[in-house]
Structures are given as structure tokens and as C-alpha cells.
Amino acid sequence: MFSFYNYVLCCLFMLFFSSSLYISMYCFLPDFKLSNAYNINLTCTKAASIISSRSMDFPSTQFVPSRTMGTYEPIHQIGMWGENFKSIDSPNISPSMIVDVANKLENESETTSHELLAPSGKYDQDASKPLDKIQRRLAQNREAARKSRLRKKTYVQQLENSRLKLIQLEQELERARQQGLYAGGALEVGHLGISGAVNTGIAAFEMGYERWMEEQNKLICELRSALNAQTSDIELRILVESGMSHYLELFRMKSGVAKADVFYVMSGTWKTSAERFFSWIGGFRPSELLKVLVPQIDPLTDHQILEVCNLKQSCQQAEDALSQGMEKLQETVSATLASGQMGQGTYLPQVAIAMEKLEALVNFVNQADHLRKETLQQMSYILTTRQAARGLLALGEYIQRLQALSTVWANRPREPA
Amino acid sequence: MDKVMRLASENGLVLFSKSSCCLCYAVKILFQEIRVTPTVHELDQDPEGREMESALSRLGYSPPVPAVFIGGKLVGSTNEVMSLHLSGGLIPLLKPNHSMLN
Numbered sequence: 260m261f262s263f264y265n266y267v268l269c270c271l272f273m274l275f276f277s278s279s280l281y282i283s284m285y286c287f288l289p290d291f292k293l294s295n296a297y298n299i300n301l302t303c304t305k306a307a308s309i310i311s312s313r314s315m316d317f318p319s320t321q322f323v324p325s326r327t328m329g330t331y332e333p334i335h336q337i338g339m340w341g342e343n344f345k346s347i348d349s350p351n352i353s354p355s356m357i358v359d360v361a362n363k364l365e366n367e368s369e370t371t372s373h374e375l376l377a378p379s380g381k382y383d384q385d386a387s388k389p390l391d392k393i394q395r396r397l398a399q400n401r402e403a404a405r406k407s408r409l410r411k412k413t414y415v416q417q418l419e420n421s422r423l424k425l426i427q428l429e430q431e432l433e434r435a436r437q438q439g440l441y442a443g444g445a446l447e448v449g450h451l452g453i454s455g456a457v458n459t460g461i462a463a464f465e466m467g468y469e470r471w472m473e474e475q476n477k478l479i480c481e482l483r484s485a486l487n488a489q490t491s492d493i494e495l496r497i498l499v500e501s502g503m504s505h506y507l508e509l510f511r512m513k514s515g516v517a518k519a520d521v522f523y524v525m526s527g528t529w530k531t532s533a534e535r536f537f538s539w540i541g542g543f544r545p546s547e548l549l550k551v552l553v554p555q556i557d558p559l560t561d562h563q564i565l566e567v568c569n570l571k572q573s574c575q576q577a578e579d580a581l582s583q584g585m586e587k588l589q590e591t592v593s594a595t596l597a598s599g600q601m602g603q604g605t606y607l608p609q610v611a612i613a614m615e616k617l618e619a620l621v622n623f624v625n626q627a628d629h630l631r632k633e634t635l636q637q638m639s640y641i642l643t644t645r646q647a648a649r650g651l652l653a654l655g656e657y658i659q660r661l662q663a664l665s666t667v668w669a670n671r672p673r674e675p676a
Numbered sequence: 677m678d679k680v681m682r683l684a685s686e687n688g689l690v691l692f693s694k695s696s697c698c699l700c701y702a703v704k705i706l707f708q709e710i711r712v713t714p715t716v717h718e719l720d721q722d723p724e725g726r727e728m729e730s731a732l733s734r735l736g737y738s739p740p741v742p743a744v745f746i747g748g749k750l751v752g753s754t755n756e757v758m759s760l761h762l763s764g765g766l767i768p769l770l771k772p773n774h775s776m777l778n
Contacts, residue, residue: 585702
């Protein structure tokens with residue numbers, strides 16, 4: 260099979276040959292630079308030697324016959340060279356080397372190529388036409404490769420900058436936390452205009468949540484090893500109780516910060532992005548929780564299946580009721596704000612009334628958390644100790660998976676701007 | 677308080693509410709979902725609404741509405757109704773009062 264590599268080898272040899280020919284033909288021209296000719300010869304020779312020494316190592320590539328041109332189109336393959344080289348992972352072969360050689364050829368023959376190749380003559384006229392095309396394509400590919408390298412460089416630089424910024428921000432945050440208080444304007448954070456008390460509440464919650472998460476991960480590990488090691492029911496019971504009270508602790512914390520800033524709880528800022536995607540009134544949906552848990556705690560007795568079924572149904576009904584209540588709240592606030600003539604720029608009465616109505620949001624968030632708490636507790640009544648342990652483990656790991664998803668999503672490769 | 681207790685005993689399922697209260701609306705929806713029809717008293721539409729509201733708040737719930745009475749006895753506010761429903765106790769409690777089950 261006539262390999263592509265050998266074809267390029269032939270092309271370069273032809274170039275070498277033809278340029279040598281032209282040099283000898285035109286050395287009588289007054290403006291002919293002998294040094295250029297010498298350089299061209301040098302680089303051609305270099306190219307030839309490099310290629311011949313590498314031709315043994317390089318595996319043959321597929322030829323793609325081009326119907327449009329009626330000739331073989333090896334040029335498209337050049338882009339793939341890079342990939343081939345990378346995948347081979349061979350230290351000997353360097354695509355940049357050959358590109359560099361080709362570059363040198365191009366640069367040094369630029370001034371003289373016209374004089375050398377343009378004149379028709381009887382010498383290799385048919386050979387020069389495809390050669391021109393090849394050279395043009397080579398140049399285009401080189402340009403594309405150069406641009407791609409530049410883009411990559413820019414992207415990496417942007418990443419490095421973002422990393423530095425992140426480290427800076429984290430340090431600032433740590434310093435502020437150690438001071439213990441976000442005083443009014445002492446910190447230029449996004450919560451402009453919020454009173455010091457609110458910021459303290461939020462700061463305290465975020466610190467608490469970080470500790471809570473660490474403790475949670477520890478509990479998950481303990482549950483995992485306990486279940487794998489076939490520990491006694493009594494020891495499992497202790498772990499289950501810890502797990503349950505740990506969740507209760509979280510609901511307590513949330514209730515505290517909801518009083519300070521209910522919108523903070525609604526936004527779920529302290530959670531990862533994937534967790535926020537599933538957020539319902541400031542936390543996970545109880546019915547979603549059941550959907551994740553139940554398949555993990557098979558087998559269930561018939562009685563348990565019935566109870567779980569009833570719980571699922573009541574949960575769903577309660578969720579619907581709260582969801583519709585929330586919708587009504589939105590409608591009410593919106594209608595209040597939109598009431599009266601608009602366009603005069605005076606709206607304090609509307610805003611004041613809307614404020615009153617908005618206070619109901621705290622109740623809704625509390626109700627939603629209450630529903631979550633009740634769902635967990637009811638499940639703990641229905642299940643055996645071992646089942647409850649498996650359930651808690653499943654729930655913990657589900658959240659860990661959501662967090663992993665958030666991280667992977669944030670680090671996914673993107674086209675640099 | 678008398679009026680409140682009187683109204684509460686008149687029907688099997690009584691809900692004290694306010695037409696503007698969205699949490700009350702949520703409780704109404706819940707009853708709808710389980711196919712029961714409560715007797716609803718809107719305090720903001722009652723001439724003695726203010727007194728009834730203060731009477732209800734004396735029962736210890738804040739906000740005073742929604743307040744649910746079943747069989748004349750106080751069940752509680754949204755919290756209590758939700759807990760009762762999730763534990764499966766709400767419907768059995770309503771059953772003796774057949775008249776309001778659809």
C-alpha cells in the first residue's frame with residue numbers, strides 16, 4: 260500500500276530535487292542569492308534525512324481518495340498526524356519537528372520560490388501545480404495549528420488566573436471568618452445593604468454547615484464500614500440515631516438562618532450547583548428522598564411496603580399543598596407590587612404591603628423543612644435498624660454523588676473564549 | 677373564644693383561616709387532595725374576626741391561622757396537620773365524621 264507518509268517523503272524529495280535544479284539553472288541571475296539557495300538545500304537535506312530516519316518508526320496512515328480532485332488528498336491527514344503522534348506516545352516522533360522543518364522550508368524559500376518555481380519551462384510543470392496546492396494546504400494547517408496552540412495557551416492562562424483569584428478569595432474569607440463578624444461595610448461582599456446581624460447569621464450558618472458536612476461524611480464512612488462488617492443491631496442503632504439527630508441539627512441551623520434571611524435559605528447558596536438544581540423550597544423534595552431510599556432497602560415485608568406506599572402518598576399530597584401555597588404567595592406578592600398606577604416612580608405603599616405578605620415565606624420554608632423532618636422520622640419508624648442504616652447510607656451517598664457531579668461539571672473542558 | 681369554640685363544635689372539620697393567608701390556602705389544598713371538605717371561617721370576612729384571631733393566638737399558635745379543629749377538638753396549625761397526615765393519622769381521625777367525606 261502506498262502510504263501517505265511515503266507520499267510526503269516523495270513530495271519533499273521532489274521539492275529538494277526541483278529546487279536544486281532551479282538553483283543550478285538560475286545561479287546566473289544577478290539578484291539570485293546564493294546563500295538562500297544554500298539554505299534551501301540544507302533544510303531540504305535536513306528534512307529528507309529526518310523523514311527517512313523516521314520512516315521506519317512511523318506507521319502507515321490510511322489514504323483517503325478524493326473524488327472531487329481525482330487525486331489523493333493527503334493534506335487532511337496532516338491534521339490527524341498530531342493525534343496519531345499523541346496516541347502513539349513515541350518520544351522519537353515529534354510532529355512539531357517536521358512542521359518546523361516545513362516552516363523553515365517555507366520561510367526560506369519564500370523570497371526565491373517565485374523565481375524558482377514560477378517560470379514554466381519544461382521542468383516539472385505538472386509537478387509544481389499540485390505542489391503549490393500542497394504547500395498552500397500545509398501553510399493553512401500550520402496556521403490552524405498555531406492558532407489552536409495560542410488558544411490553548413490563553414485558556415490555560417485564564418485557568419491559572421481564576422485559580423489565583425479563588426485562592427485569594429478563600430484567604431480573604433478565612434480572614435473575615437476568623438474575625439467572626441461581617442461588620443457593615445468592612446467587607447465588600449455581594450450582600451451589600453444587609454444589616455450586620457443578617458451577615459453574622461449567614462456567616463455562622465456557613466461555618467456551621469462546613470463542620471456539619473465534615474461530620475456527615477464521617478458518619479457515612481462509619482455506616483459503610485459498619486454495614487460491611489456485619490456489626491450487631493445494637494451498634495447499628497447507635498449509628499442510626501446519630502445520623503438522624505445529625506439531620507435534625509441541620510434543620511435547626513436552617514431554621515435559625517431562615518429567620519435572619521429567608522431568601523438565603525431559598526437560594527440554597529451553601530449547597531453545590533447540582534444540589535441546588537433539585538432544590539424545592541430551600542431543600543430536597545421529600546418524595547424525591549423516598550424515591551432514592553426505597554430501592555436501596557429491599558427487601559421489605561408486605562406490611563412495610565404498604566406503610567411506605569401510604570407515606571409516599573401523604574408526602575406527595577403535602578408537597579402539592581405547599582407548592583400550590585407557594586404559587587399563591589407569588590401571585591399575591593406580584594399582584595400587590597403591580598397594583599396601582601405604574602410609571603410615576605412612587606411605589607412605597609405597594610412595597611410596604613408586599614413586605615407583609617412576603618413574611619409568609621418564612622413559614623413556608625419552615626413547613627417544607629418540617630415535612631422533610633417528618634418524612635425521615637416516619638421512615639425510621641417503618642424500617643428495621645439495619646434497613647434504616649442502609650437508608651441513611653444511601654441518602655448520604657446520593658448527596659455525595661450530587662456534589663461530585665457539581666465538581667465535575669464545573670471542571671468540564673470548554674472552548675476557550 | 678366562645679364563638680370560636682362554638683363554631684369549632686358545629687362541624688366535624690373546621691378550619692379558621694384568612695382569605696389572604698397563603699399557608700391557609702395550602703391547608704385547604706391538602707384537604708382537597710384527601711377529598712374532605714372543611715367548614716371554613718374566614719376571619720377577615722367575619723365582623724368579630726379580630727376577637728376570634730386574638731382568641732386563637734391565645735391557644736399558642738403563631739400565626740393564629742390556619743387553625744384546624746376535628747370533632748370540636750383542636751388539632752393545631754399547619755405543622756400538626758402535616759405531621760398527622762404523614763403519620764397516617766389524619767384520615768382515621770376524620771372518618772368518624774362521615775358527613776364531610778366526598
